[in-house]
Amino acid sequence: MRALPGAGTVCDTAGVTERSRENRHPTGRGPRAGSVSAASRAVRHRRLAQHALSHNISDMNRSVPTDSQVSLDAIVGISDSDLMISQPYRLYVERLDPxxxxxxxxxxxxxxxxxxxxxxxxxxxxxGTKGQMMVHHFGQEEDAVRLFLDLLRQKRKRGYRPRPSLPKEKWPAEAEHESATSAPVPDPEGHLDLDEERNLDGEL
Structure with a gap:
């Protein structure tokens, strides 16, 4: 706008009209094609970036417990049977001599x-005491069962016997196992009397 003496203020629309004319399509129907294509490219790039981000989140880190849509942490295929053994051997015996x-x-x-x-x-x-504990690691269940049966034979020979049934609250804190093995104990082949061959349990 410019002020004219004695004529108040007059709007200078020539420059605005000229700029509008430059930005319009040659046919006079809308903006130039260059400005439209630039805006379209920007929108397309933004959509592609959002799609890539959502794709990465969906494929990585899936976990049902933490997300109902399974969008975090992929589930590892581990079944309960992978950590099971064929027969849970358990034993609790005592040796009493007043x-x-x-x-x-x-x-x-x-x-x-x-x-x-x-x-x-x-x-x-x-x-009535805490006692001691030892853990043996095996790659095969058969090896663990073999040592279990060897020690069972040794304890029987030394006078250890299953504890008579008592109310649960009267059992000592150490009686966390059942009074006998959960499955029948087969008679192993060969002579496996550890008291004569070797002493793997000299603490008692």
């Missing part, structure tokens, strides 16, 4: 650990 002030317990179990190994857990001590 004349010698002897009251000992011995517990064993075969269980898998989180890394897929088979473990033989042994726990022993005086009844």
């Amino acid at each position: 004349s010698r002030n002897m009251a000992r317990y011995y517990a064993m179990s075969i269980e898998p650990n989180l890394f897929g190994d088979i473990c033989l857990l042994r726990k022993w001590g005086r009844i």
